[in-house]
Amino acid sequence: MNFDLSEEQQLLGESVRRFAARDYAFDTRKRILASAEGMSASVWRTFAEMGLLGLPLPEDAGGYGGGAVDLMGVMEVIGEALVVEPYLPTVGLGAQLIARAGSAAQRAATLPAVAEGAMKLAFASTEEGSRYDLARVATRARSEGGGYVIDGTKRVVTGGPFADRIAVSVRTSGAEADAHGITLLLVDAKAQGLVMTPYRTLDGQRACDLRFDGVHVDSGARLGAEGEALGVIEGVVDFATALVCAEAVGAIRYANEATLEYLKSRKQFGVAIGSFQALQHRMVDMMITYEQARSMASLACTVVDAAPSPAERRHAVSAAKIKIADACRHVSQEAVQLHGGMGMTEELKVSHTFRRLTVIAQQFGDADHHLERFAASS
Amino acid sequence: MDLNYSAGEVAFRDMVRGWLRENLPAELREKVVDYDHFTREELLRWHRILARQGWIAPAWPQQWGGNDWSPVLRYIFDEECGYAGSPPLVPFGLAMCGPVLIRFGSEAQKARFLPRIYHGEDFWCQGYSEPGSGSDLASLKTRAIRDGDHYIVNGQKTWTTLAHYADWIFCLVRTGDAQEKKQEGISFLLVDMKTPGITVRPLMLMDGGHEVNEVFFDDVRVPMGNRVHDEGKGWVVAKYLLSHERLNTARIGTSRRELERLKEYAGRQGKGGRTLLEDPRFRDRLTRLEVELTALSITNLRFLDQLRGGRAPGAEVSMLKIRGTEIQQMLTELMMQAAGPLAQPFAPLGDAPDFDLYTAGFAPRYCNFRKTSIYAGSNEIQRNIIAKMGLGL
Numbered sequence: 001m002n003f004d005l006s007e008e009q010q011l012l013g014e015s016v017r018r019f020a021a022r023d024y025a026f027d028t029r030k031r032i033l034a035s036a037e038g039m040s041a042s043v044w045r046t047f048a049e050m051g052l053l054g055l056p057l058p059e060d061a062g063g064y065g066g067g068a069v070d071l072m073g074v075m076e077v078i079g080e081a082l083v084v085e086p087y088l089p090t091v092g093l094g095a096q097l098i099a100r101a102g103s104a105a106q107r108a109a110t111l112p113a114v115a116e117g118a119m120k121l122a123f124a125s126t127e128e129g130s131r132y133d134l135a136r137v138a139t140r141a142r143s144e145g146g147g148y149v150i151d152g153t154k155r156v157v158t159g160g161p162f163a164d165r166i167a168v169s170v171r172t173s174g175a176e177a178d179a180h181g182i183t184l185l186l187v188d189a190k191a192q193g194l195v196m197t198p199y200r201t202l203d204g205q206r207a208c209d210l211r212f213d214g215v216h217v218d219s220g221a222r223l224g225a226e227g228e229a230l231g232v233i234e235g236v237v238d239f240a241t242a243l244v245c246a247e248a249v250g251a252i253r254y255a256n257e258a259t260l261e262y263l264k265s266r267k268q269f270g271v272a273i274g275s276f277q278a279l280q281h282r283m284v285d286m287m288i289t290y291e292q293a294r295s296m297a298s299l300a301c302t303v304v305d306a307a308p309s310p311a312e313r314r315h316a317v318s319a320a321k322i323k324i325a326d327a328c329r330h331v332s333q334e335a336v337q338l339h340g341g342m343g344m345t346e347e348l349k350v351s352h353t354f355r356r357l358t359v360i361a362q363q364f365g366d367a368d369h370h371l372e373r374f375a376a377s378s
Numbered sequence: 379m380d381l382n383y384s385a386g387e388v389a390f391r392d393m394v395r396g397w398l399r400e401n402l403p404a405e406l407r408e409k410v411v412d413y414d415h416f417t418r419e420e421l422l423r424w425h426r427i428l429a430r431q432g433w434i435a436p437a438w439p440q441q442w443g444g445n446d447w448s449p450v451l452r453y454i455f456d457e458e459c460g461y462a463g464s465p466p467l468v469p470f471g472l473a474m475c476g477p478v479l480i481r482f483g484s485e486a487q488k489a490r491f492l493p494r495i496y497h498g499e500d501f502w503c504q505g506y507s508e509p510g511s512g513s514d515l516a517s518l519k520t521r522a523i524r525d526g527d528h529y530i531v532n533g534q535k536t537w538t539t540l541a542h543y544a545d546w547i548f549c550l551v552r553t554g555d556a557q558e559k560k561q562e563g564i565s566f567l568l569v570d571m572k573t574p575g576i577t578v579r580p581l582m583l584m585d586g587g588h589e590v591n592e593v594f595f596d597d598v599r600v601p602m603g604n605r606v607h608d609e610g611k612g613w614v615v616a617k618y619l620l621s622h623e624r625l626n627t628a629r630i631g632t633s634r635r636e637l638e639r640l641k642e643y644a645g646r647q648g649k650g651g652r653t654l655l656e657d658p659r660f661r662d663r664l665t666r667l668e669v670e671l672t673a674l675s676i677t678n679l680r681f682l683d684q685l686r687g688g689r690a691p692g693a694e695v696s697m698l699k700i701r702g703t704e705i706q707q708m709l710t711e712l713m714m715q716a717a718g719p720l721a722q723p724f725a726p727l728g729d730a731p732d733f734d735l736y737t738a739g740f741a742p743r744y745c746n747f748r749k750t751s752i753y754a755g756s757n758e759i760q761r762n763i764i765a766k767m768g769l770g771l
Binding site for chain 2: 038126128129131132133155156158161177197198199200201202203206207209211267268269270278279333336337340341343344345346347351352354355358359362363366368371372
């Protein structure tokens, strides 16, 4: 048994932390949020230079062959600093789909560019009626002239407005909820017939809806075998779920530290409010929640790296996400409550952490979704 | 024992319900339903409709336009308005400054201010909290020093709801010296927001809305005639106001409407081949909330019934506030949960005719409603009150 990160993993975490402290302070983040672009090209370049974009990519594609555990430290800093650049959509989702399902040619055409910071990706899966069910795909692609024609609408594609290419789950056969008949297509974000409705999400990130009006792609756009993409998609989404659990740990840690600091410094009735037992116990519960979240993030990350059977993986990742979703809710709500009105202001970082934790609680499935999946995989 | 309204109360409820159907403007109701923010004019429009009907200040003495309704009738009226989707009535004039003037104001102050509050001619806000004085209100530092027949006020108020709409602010200020017990030496002043030296600065909240402000006083001259009650008696006035608060803090009518909306929305969302409303897990959450709301509404009625015997409300108000706000918050949370991933979109970028504004209202509402367990005496302070007043701890 050994819960420690390796020396290499620790060093990487520390260097990302130093970067965030220096170049991603809360004021800097505010400016990035307010900018027309909604992300910082220079931050992205630095990510590439630090090797963060290639970290979990295969070595033959310009990466370092890292896994989820290697990324834990990075994700924690992303959670702590509330990084809005599309790291998870590009590295955790898009590049993973290509790395796992793509041909050698497809990998060569995309992954080195991702590692260099020259290409950003996103994954379009959610639909109006799908909720968190990856198999519920109504967007259709029919074969035509050796390629495909796509019709349908994808919702809430995180990082979509930044993406150069978007991996899209489409139905090539079967009924709306069939496990078989789902195909992955890699679509150029500027493809003709693709209509994008961009917006800001609750956590300050950017996402979009995508309407496909007879979008043509050639056969080279297909990642993996036709109709058999669900297994890969589930594996990659579990990988990204493990990463977002680690991100939550960083955000929760920040919320707890800020709240503790507030309890110690805010004075009412002539004393620090942290001297009130009613509030001390609340803070203690937040700390216990943090410790358990941390444990469950470790479980999720080690299990997705160990590549057990899909059933074992589902079981562990869902267990982790249940605890993480509950932890996000508990800590975010208590952090705001214990800060009082200040916790609700745009001015204070804790309100931004509240919003990110609120989104993480639902991202890739809320607690109820994972309760159901856990029960089904027991 | 009979938990039902009397025939007279039922008739009153039906009458109010029918009137609201006829007189609540659809466009105002729509804004309530869509969680929109109200402009000053929209708030005053509804105020004036009720004033014309003679229903704007039922708890006031009849001399000033009150209705002599029993606490139960006032409760029924409030809950019917909430259920129908009426715009909020801003409480600072009607439920705060008005009752204070009626109890402590001079005849001149009553004659000057009460009719204008009643008819919605003056918009009031409340100058209580300060940066260093929230739960510990009595530690406030804004100072008023006598200068001839004026006070000169310096200091800062915060969390001042709708100060940017207000014509007047009532303030607790320190007039005594620093040596006294902190509850003493506080006075209650009425200040014209147009007086030179007042600056209002918005405090933006995380839902993107502007409802609260900081208000700065820099050598603001206030006529002595605008002090309510004696100098140094401001804390007596503030405490009266707290005990005067009506038993409508639970907002059961509003929550009942939100619950119906949640059911309607969940009935339209698909989940695994059926609707979310048919999903046992979600249904259980919804049912628990509905039962919680039923329990609160019966408790509220039971407290009102006790009041009929003439006893002043004490810890009951705090209990209703705690449970009422918890239910309101849970409703906003379940709306978000019902929308699932579709709850994330927040604000469109550029021209986006397809953007789903309806669902995009859920997350800001959830964020905004964290305030309900913080404002008007945080739920922690309410528990302290119950421990002290209710349990003698």
